[in-house]
Amino acid sequence: MKIYNLGGKGTLIDQFISEIRDHEIQLDRARFRNNLARTGEIMAYEISKMLPFTDEDITTSLGIANVPTMAEQPVLATVLRAGLPFHQGFVNYFDHADSAFIAGYRKYDKSGGFEIKIDYVTSPQIEDKILIINDPMLASGGSIELAYKALLNYGNPKHVHIASIIASKEGIDYIERVLPESKITLWLGAIDDELTVKSYIVPGLGDAGDLAYGYKTDN
Numbered sequence: 001m002k003i004y005n006l007g008g009k010g011t012l013i014d015q016f017i018s019e020i021r022d023h024e025i026q027l028d029r030a031r032f033r034n035n036l037a038r039t040g041e042i043m044a045y046e047i048s049k050m051l052p053f054t055d056e057d058i059t060t061s062l063g064i065a066n067v068p069t070m071a072e073q074p075v076l077a078t079v080l081r082a083g084l085p086f087h088q089g090f091v092n093y094f095d096h097a098d099s100a101f102i103a104g105y106r107k108y109d110k111s112g113g114f115e116i117k118i119d120y121v122t123s124p125q126i127e128d129k130i131l132i133i134n135d136p137m138l139a140s141g142g143s144i145e146l147a148y149k150a151l152l153n154y155g156n157p158k159h160v161h162i163a164s165i166i167a168s169k170e171g172i173d174y175i176e177r178v179l180p181e182s183k184i185t186l187w188l189g190a191i192d193d194e195l196t197v198k199s200y201i202v203p204g205l206g207d208a209g210d211l212a213y214g215y216k217t218d219n
Contacts, residue, residue, distance in 0.1 A: 040089020127155030141174035
């Protein structure tokens with residue numbers, strides 16, 4: 001499995017991630033969502049360097065220009081609800097791509113433990129397609145594993161790019177163990193060392209879904 005960490009190099013993605021993490025800037029929900037989307041745009045651009053292009057003659061008002069153009073569109077997939085603004089960044093750049101959506105949640109038991117449940121998936125056919133799965137946080141890796149397996153019901157992709165803004169080292173190790181290494185490329189904005197017993201990344205950023213859309217009530 002190839003891993004690309006785009007952060008830590010003193011570029012705009014570091015600036016956006018610093019604001020995404022900042023607990024005071026997080027109070028501005030619109031800015032938080034916008035920073036998730038802008039980070040998605042940067043990752044979409046970087047991933048595009050790995051996609052197939054073909055030269056095409058484009059007719060301008062003054063002549064013919066030979067320009068590399070995308071040979072095929074990827075399928076974009078995101079994990080609801082935190083993934084929505086991050087996903088929008090990918091849609092902004094891959095604006096002809098189809099999208100898939102996976103609804104996942106943590107089902108807690110009385111002891112405080114939990115298991116990840118997938119209860120809704122909608123997707124186009126992904127057989128022999130390039131699939132990009134985006135989720136702002138790669139914590140334990142469990143939700144990405146289940147999302148990937150759920151999407152296999154819609155076909156067998158030829159390659160899968162997984163994009164997360166912040167990942168834990170434990171989550172990365174888990175993805176390397178459970179997903180087919182030869183088909184996976186991992187794109188990250190930052191890697192944090194610690195994962196709590198409740199699978200929250202430290203220092204992380206908190207709950208991306210709550211910060212983007214408001215605090216949920218558990219029934």
